[in-house]
Amino acid sequence: MHYRDCSCASLRVEDIGRSVTLSGWVASRRDHGGVIFIDLRDREGMTQIVFRPEHHPKAASEAHSLRSEDVVTIHGEVVARLEGTENDDLLTGAVELVAATLHVLNRSEVPPFPMEERIGNEDLRLTYRYLDLRRPEMTANIRLRHRVTKIIRDVLDEEGFWEIETPILCNSTPEGARDFLVPARLSPGKFYALPQAPQQYKQLLMVGGVDRYFQIARCFRDEDLRADRQPEFTQVDIEASFISDKKIFALIEKMFQKVFREARGIEIKTPFLRMTHQEAMNRFGSDKPDMRFEMELQDISSIFSKTEFKVFRGALDNVGVIKAINAKGFASITSGQIETLTEVAKSAGAKGLAFIKVENGEWKSPIVKFFTETEKAELSKQLKMEEGDLILFGADRWETACAALGRVRLKVAEYQKIPIDREELAFLWVVDFPLLSYCEEENRWNAVHHPFTRPKAQDEELLLTGRLGEVRAEAYDIVLNGVEIGGGSLRIHERDLQARIFAALGINEVQQKELFGHLLNAFQYGAPPHGGIALGLDRLISLIAYEESIRDVIAFPKNNRGMELMTGSPSPVDEKELRVLSITSTSKK
RNA sequence: GGAGUCGUAGCUCAAUUGGUUAGAGCACCGCCCUGUCACGGCGGGGGUUGCGGGUUCGAGUCCCGUCGACUCCGCCA
Numbered sequence: 001m002h003y004r005d006c007s008c009a010s011l012r013v014e015d016i017g018r019s020v021t022l023s024g025w026v027a028s029r030r031d032h033g034g035v036i037f038i039d040l041r042d043r044e045g046m047t048q049i050v051f052r053p054e055h056h057p058k059a060a061s062e063a064h065s066l067r068s069e070d071v072v073t074i075h076g077e078v079v080a081r082l083e084g085t086e087n088d089d090l091l092t093g094a095v096e097l098v099a100a101t102l103h104v105l106n107r108s109e110v111p112p113f114p115m116e117e118r119i120g121n122e123d124l125r126l127t128y129r130y131l132d133l134r135r136p137e138m139t140a141n142i143r144l145r146h147r148v149t150k151i152i153r154d155v156l157d158e159e160g161f162w163e164i165e166t167p168i169l170c171n172s173t174p175e176g177a178r179d180f181l182v183p184a185r186l187s188p189g190k191f192y193a194l195p196q197a198p199q200q201y202k203q204l205l206m207v208g209g210v211d212r213y214f215q216i217a218r219c220f221r222d223e224d225l226r227a228d229r230q231p232e233f234t235q236v237d238i239e240a241s242f243i244s245d246k247k248i249f250a251l252i253e254k255m256f257q258k259v260f261r262e263a264r265g266i267e268i269k270t271p272f273l274r275m276t277h278q279e280a281m282n283r284f285g286s287d288k289p290d291m292r293f294e295m296e297l298q299d300i301s302s303i304f305s306k307t308e309f310k311v312f313r314g315a316l317d318n319v320g321v322i323k324a325i326n327a328k329g330f331a332s333i334t335s336g337q338i339e340t341l342t343e344v345a346k347s348a349g350a351k352g353l354a355f356i357k358v359e360n361g362e363w364k365s366p367i368v369k370f371f372t373e374t375e376k377a378e379l380s381k382q383l384k385m386e387e388g389d390l391i392l393f394g395a396d397r398w399e400t401a402c403a404a405l406g407r408v409r410l411k412v413a414e415y416q417k418i419p420i421d422r423e424e425l426a427f428l429w430v431v432d433f434p435l436l437s438y439c440e441e442e443n444r445w446n447a448v449h450h451p452f453t454r455p456k457a458q459d460e461e462l463l464l465t466g467r468l469g470e471v472r473a474e475a476y477d478i479v480l481n482g483v484e485i486g487g488g489s490l491r492i493h494e495r496d497l498q499a500r501i502f503a504a505l506g507i508n509e510v511q512q513k514e515l516f517g518h519l520l521n522a523f524q525y526g527a528p529p530h531g532g533i534a535l536g537l538d539r540l541i542s543l544i545a546y547e548e549s550i551r552d553v554i555a556f557p558k559n560n561r562g563m564e565l566m567t568g569s570p571s572p573v574d575e576k577e578l579r580v581l582s583i584t585s586t587s588k589k
Numbered sequence: 590g591g592a593g594u595c596g597u598a599g600c601u602c603a604a605u606u607g608g609u610u611a612g613a614g615c616a617c618c619g620c621c622c623u624g625u626c627a628c629g630g631c632g633g634g635g636g637u638u639g640c641g642g643g644u645u646c647g648a649g650u651c652c653c654g655u656c657g658a659c660u661c662c663g664c665c666a
Contacts, residue, residue: 034623048626068616085624093626110617113600116627117615120601123658176666196666223665224590343592347662450666505666549659560659 003073009045011092015078023073026066036063043139048096049074059102069108076100126565129556141553145541147263152236155255161212166201173515175451177221188582194220200519202239203491206530207522214238227549228539231562239532248533249429263544272427280430285406290482291426293418297323297405303378309370315395322395323405326383327412330390331357337415344411350404354393358385428479435473444506449475451505453489485540488533495523
């Protein structure tokens with residue numbers, strides 16, 4: 001059987017007169033009783049097929065029975081469309097194929113949802129993912145993903161990086177996210193873990209003299225899901241020896257330049273903006289600020305240095321700050337929205353959310369009665385307050401005030417529907433992250449990035465003197481439009497320094513040897529300085545594809561509860577299987 | 590673990606203050622139709638209003654519970 005000579009998007013005016021065979025799916029049928037039109041679709045596009053009873057009666061009579069999503073092979077002659085019936089919406093719209101023979105390869109049941117439109121019922125889409133993938137929108141996403149991955153591979157290859165696979169079955173570590181575990185049949189009672197990231201392996205590759213490594217790596221984290229989080233996801237994992245952060249930035253910028261040029265035809269400007277973590281928090285209240293709009297956090301502590309207003313006074317006396325944002329033109333906010341914003345602020349640790357609406361030349365607010373005339377004047381000046389503005393306040397410890405207003409800022413932008421150019425790409429490097437953060441609940445220090453991150457040389461003394469919270473790391477994130485799309489760091493390559501960091505994290509010597517002995521040993525045999533970065537490929541593709549959810553750029557994603565609805569995984573297994581693995585289930589079903 | 594939104598025909602959605610037999614478009618089935626491209630015309634079938642309970646003369650609508658999906662918080666070195 002000869003299936004086809006070309007795709008359903010190929011035929012042009014130049015092909016007129018050719019005898020051609022096409023295969024594909026019936027996208028729509030327009031049966032006029034006599035002449036019948038079929039739109040034949042494959043992943044590349046559509047071609048209009050014409051059945052003419054007066055020329056090919058057998059094919060035409062068979063065509064009456066065609067239905068949506070039947071798979072057919074059609075042989076015929078390429079002809080110019082009748083004058084005035086060309087279709088500019090189709091690449092092939094100048095021509096059509098006059099069917100001489102029709103082979104129905106496989107009939108389709110009536111599809112559970114139409115292929116043409118954007119469909120809301122995601123459950124249904126995921127259950128019939130093989131049909132969902134036929135929708136041109138999804139086809140485009142999957143193709144885009146291939147293109148982007150290919151470009152990334154090419155760029156890294158040109159730059160001397162080797163693609164190397166690391167184990168999927170590896171060790172569980174207590175740090176970080178919850179691991180997916182795999183029982184080890186050959187070692188009863190022991191377990192592999194699926195990698196949260198190839199972190200240690202890639203560092204050991206550097207010790208192994210590989211110099212430049214990358215991997216399109218599947219990573220696994222057993223945590224709750226989100227629109228931009230799947231239990232298994234893909235990272236572009238990159239590591240290099242004898243490299244500086246600046247060189248890594250330049251590499252990634254070059255890569256993105258090429259990705260956006262070739263995948264979307266956009267020239268992006270490099271180098272990307274760089275901002276310290278401290279500045280990002282201070283100005284935007286986020287470690288991944290969306291730079292496509294302003295609404296910056298202003299520090300207004302000095303204006304209120306002598307205030308008697310309890311909330312502000314309390315914050316200042318507690319070594320805190322008073323910060324504010326001006327939501328321009330949003331005095332029209334509803335009381336329901338104010339309430340939601342207050343909840344948002346509280347969820348970030350704030351005690352409440354004070355506000356001023358500037359309406360009809362008046363300041364409407366429960367708190368202005370506590371302000372002096374001077375304070376009002378200075379506030380108005382610093383925040384450039386005008387008729388119609390909404391001012392929102394945060395008074396707390398610096399971290400809390402910033403974080404709370406940062407979240408409020410995003411929610412306000414959402415409410416205001418601040419017009420954002422779809423093409424705008426606000427790239428940003430956030431640098432100098434803190435090395436450690438204190439976890440009140442666990443009463444210990446945690447690594448902000450991971451335990452292998454290098455402290456800044458100039459801050460090593462703080463490490464020795466125990467001012468752990470002030471130590472900055474050689475760590476960086478790359479942010480696009482307020483979404484963290486990657487992060488990395490320069491690593492520790494000295495045994496002693498690594499052991500000190502482990503100790504600071506509360507990992508004693510015995511545990512160090514047990515959990516990370518291989519790494520500490522490796523560092524004793526001439527480990528080169530090295531560093532790297534990992535990019536979240538799913539998030540990156542979803543941004544390029546203008547998709548809200550990474551599920552739309554993954555062929556077979558899992559739903560909110562980690563289930564893959566098409567195959568129904570995860571599923572129960574036989575008691576027998578468990579016994580072989582030396583495990584029992586404690587679940588009551 | 591918590592909060593919110595949603596759940597009506599295969600799909601997308603409607604149904605006034607609680608009020609007749611729960612509607613429309615698309616899809617599907619039948620008939621007609623020789624230049625459409627979301628073809629058109631005529632006719633038809635299709636509903637446990639997620640599920641369970643309650644209030645009421647009467648519930649898609651109100652109340653309680655429950656299940657599910659999605660979004661967010663926690664969590665995600």
